[in-house]
Amino acid sequence: MNMLIKIAFRNLLRHKWRTLLTGIVIAFGLWIYLFMDSVMSGLDRGSIDNMINLSTSAVKIHTAEFDKERESFPLNYGLTNIAALEKHLAGHERVKACAPRTQFLGELSNYEESMPVIGTIIEPKQDSMVFSLTEYLKGNYFSEHGVNEIILGKDLARDMNVAIGDNITLFALTKYESHNAEDFIVIGLFHTTDPTLNKSGAYITFKDANTFLDLENTVTELNVQLKRRINLDDLEQDMKQVRAYIDKQFPKLATYTFIELGAGVLELVKQKKAWGVGMTLVFLLIAAVGIVNSVLMSVYERVREVGVLRALGLEGREIVRMFMLEGTMIGFFGSFVGVLLGCITIFVLTTVGYPLDVIYKDMYVDTAGFPYWGTIYGEWNVPLIIGTFLFGIATAFLASIYPARKAATMSVIQAIRFF
Amino acid sequence: MAILTLKEIKKEFTKGEQKVFALRGVDLNIDKGEFLSIVGPSGSGKTTLLNIIGCLDTPTSGNIEYDGKVLGTLNEKALSQYRKENIGFIFQSYNLIPVLSVLENIELPMVIEKKMDQSEITEKAMDIIKAVGLESMAHRLPREISGGQEQRVAIARALVKNPIVVLADEPTANLDSTTAQEIIALMEKINQERQTTFVFSTHDPRMQEHAKRVIVLKDGAIADDERR
Numbered sequence A: 001m002n003m004l005i006k007i008a009f010r011n012l013l014r015h016k017w018r019t020l021l022t023g024i025v026i027a028f029g030l031w032i033y034l035f036m037d038s039v040m041s042g043l044d045r046g047s048i049d050n051m052i053n054l055s056t057s058a059v060k061i062h063t064a065e066f067d068k069e070r071e072s073f074p075l076n077y078g079l080t081n082i083a084a085l086e087k088h089l090a091g092h093e094r095v096k097a098c099a100p101r102t103q104f105l106g107e108l109s110n111y112e113e114s115m116p117v118i119g120t121i122i123e124p125k126q127d128s129m130v131f132s133l134t135e136y137l138k139g140n141y142f143s144e145h146g147v148n149e150i151i152l153g154k155d156l157a158r159d160m161n162v163a164i165g166d167n168i169t170l171f172a173l174t175k176y177e178s179h180n181a182e183d184f185i186v187i188g189l190f191h192t193t194d195p196t197l198n199k200s201g202a203y204i205t206f207k208d209a210n211t212f213l214d215l216e217n218t219v220t221e222l223n224v225q226l227k228r229r230i231n232l233d234d235l236e237q238d239m240k241q242v243r244a245y246i247d248k249q250f251p252k253l254a255t256y257t258f259i260e261l262g263a264g265v266l267e268l269v270k271q272k273k274a275w276g277v278g279m280t281l282v283f284l285l286i287a288a289v290g291i292v293n294s295v296l297m298s299v300y301e302r303v304r305e306v307g308v309l310r311a312l313g314l315e316g317r318e319i320v321r322m323f324m325l326e327g328t329m330i331g332f333f334g335s336f337v338g339v340l341l342g343c344i345t346i347f348v349l350t351t352v353g354y355p356l357d358v359i360y361k362d363m364y365v366d367t368a369g370f371p372y373w374g375t376i377y378g379e380w381n382v383p384l385i386i387g388t389f390l391f392g393i394a395t396a397f398l399a400s401i402y403p404a405r406k407a408a409t410m411s412v413i414q415a416i417r418f419f
Numbered sequence B: 001m002a003i004l005t006l007k008e009i010k011k012e013f014t015k016g017e018q019k020v021f022a023l024r025g026v027d028l029n030i031d032k033g034e035f036l037s038i039v040g041p042s043g044s045g046k047t048t049l050l051n052i053i054g055c056l057d058t059p060t061s062g063n064i065e066y067d068g069k070v071l072g073t074l075n076e077k078a079l080s081q082y083r084k085e086n087i088g089f090i091f092q093s094y095n096l097i098p099v100l101s102v103l104e105n106i107e108l109p110m111v112i113e114k115k116m117d118q119s120e121i122t123e124k125a126m127d128i129i130k131a132v133g134l135e136s137m138a139h140r141l142p143r144e145i146s147g148g149q150e151q152r153v154a155i156a157r158a159l160v161k162n163p164i165v166v167l168a169d170e171p172t173a174n175l176d177s178t179t180a181q182e183i184i185a186l187m188e189k190i191n192q193e194r195q196t197t198f199v200f201s202t203h204d205p206r207m208q209e210h211a212k213r214v215i216v217l218k219d220g221a222i223a224d225d226e227r228r
Helices: A003-012 A016-056 A064-068 A082-090 A126-129 A155-158 A195-200 A206-211 A232-247 A263-301 A303-311 A316-351 A382-406 A412-416 B046-053 B076-086 B103-115 B116-130 B146-157 B176-196 B207-211
Strands: A057-062 A095-109 A114-124 A137-139 A148-152 A166-175 A179-190 A203-205 A221-226 A256-257 A365-367 A370-372 B002-015 B017-033 B035-039 B061-065 B085-089 B165-169 B197-201 B213-218 B221-227
Touching: A003 A016, A003 A316, A003 B197, A016 A263, A016 A316, A016 A370, A016 A382, A057 A232, A057 A365, A064 A256, A082 A221, A082 A232, A082 B207, A095 A126, A095 A206, A114 A126, A114 A155, A114 A166, A114 A195, A114 A206, A126 A221, A126 B035, A148 A155, A148 A166, A148 A195, A155 A179, A155 A195, A179 A206, A195 A203, A221 A232, A232 A256, A263 A303, A263 A316, A263 A382, A303 A316, A303 A370, A303 B002, A316 A382, A382 B116, B002 B046, B017 B046, B017 B197, B017 B221, B035 B176, B035 B207, B046 B165, B046 B197, B076 B103, B085 B176, B103 B116, B103 B146, B116 B146, B146 B165, B146 B176, B176 B197, B176 B207
Parallel strands: A114 A203, A148 A179, B035 B197, B035 B213, B085 B165, B165 B197
Antiparallel strands: A057 A221, A057 A256, A095 A114, A095 A166, A095 A221, A137 A179, A148 A203, A166 A179, A365 A370, B002 B017, B002 B061, B213 B221
């Protein structure tokens, strides 16, 4: 066996450029796959986290009545048992915080033109425990004693030609469906990863909304944030558990998790993963063809050598082993380099990240249907890395079978042209 | 006493729809220590005969006996095993393994046989390297030595397991005249000192001169068998 390894290894060195090129194809395929997987996983996770942290939260609770008409944001189906709900949720180990919100439709006017907005009424302190609006904010967040303060999306403010410190008028229907208008002072502008929110989002406090919309502290949704999970599947499991926990105590409420609220996003994530696997298979197929070609070339170049070895008594299965060793060594080399490069790239992606906002300046990046903004951080997936490494070697091993068998089944007499 | 006996060896090939008779009933006894040359025009059956003697091919009919053992009935694997243990080959174009050193090339038949440990293999290989006068070249690769030296390595490789018979195909065909004389002298010396049986095909008159027995093949049959 040592002699076979020696012959196989030295033959690879003898044709080092061919070995190198075939190895590079494998390495490139695996590297691209690991790189793409890390970026896409990071991007997917970042997008999901952003959606959860900006608009959907992990679990959202409405009344059943509100749920039926939720497209029109009705103000008269508020949750009546907020305190009991919050107390109940505090008893679950995976719940991090809860925050009430109420959304309404309105119109914003700068005295010259007006634009429709989706208003969100929040309890500032509680809201910042669940949502991360402040991370995207320029200017100020709501102050404790401030009156008629409003925070707008950056794009909305630009379209309305207003800046921080300017006054703006907000029109909306009150809870009792009478028209009302109120002047607000713009205290902050946000530039989030969600273009819709940036273009039509406006935030005011419950304190101001009670006067403006006769709200009487009506809360139409209670948002629940869960403790962070690295693995997305674990997070999905937590969401299901918390929903079951709520349903058990409050069966009449309509409870949604991100699994339903972000179903489209999650479906895209799965589809993208399938594409990623498909792309890798194409790369590996190309690499496999390269290996078959490389080992076949090696076989044809060494017909006489094979004949001599057979004449000296080497058996067919040992010839197969020798050529398969060659192919597998190329696979090992390519997989090792590919995975090494992949790990270095993932390390950079997880520590430094990929700053989309710096690279693309003010352009939004639409990642296959859902927005992402900021810096993408890659994700480590150790089982995938190990699997990719083994898959690369296995591909090379399988690709070597055909040429190796071809070598072993050659006629010794023809191979050797002995006499 | 004959170490190798061929009885009524026939070999037929089919070329398209035509049958070609490469050997038409060859009877031949080869004794231990013979230095035997097989000569004849192209297509006379030299190659086929040597293939069959070397267990690289099987006859269509007839028997081949090595040291009293009938090989005609053995399957491919058993033939390979017999070849490994009892026959040495010297090829026209040396056919050394290019990625192995001179020493490793000579060790190769013993490594394949898997009957000795590495130190014993190396010791035997070094002995035979000395016998062919290449001890200073032991660690060179085939591409780093001359054609004559390569053929010496091939002879050493063929002899290293003390085979019953060494088969050589035109061993001097690719060599210049001085080197060819050296190789013939070496083979003759080994034949005399070790009583190793050599069977070689050749067109080289110098080799034929040194042969102690010359078999002339014509149209697949022995036309002449001259002992000197």
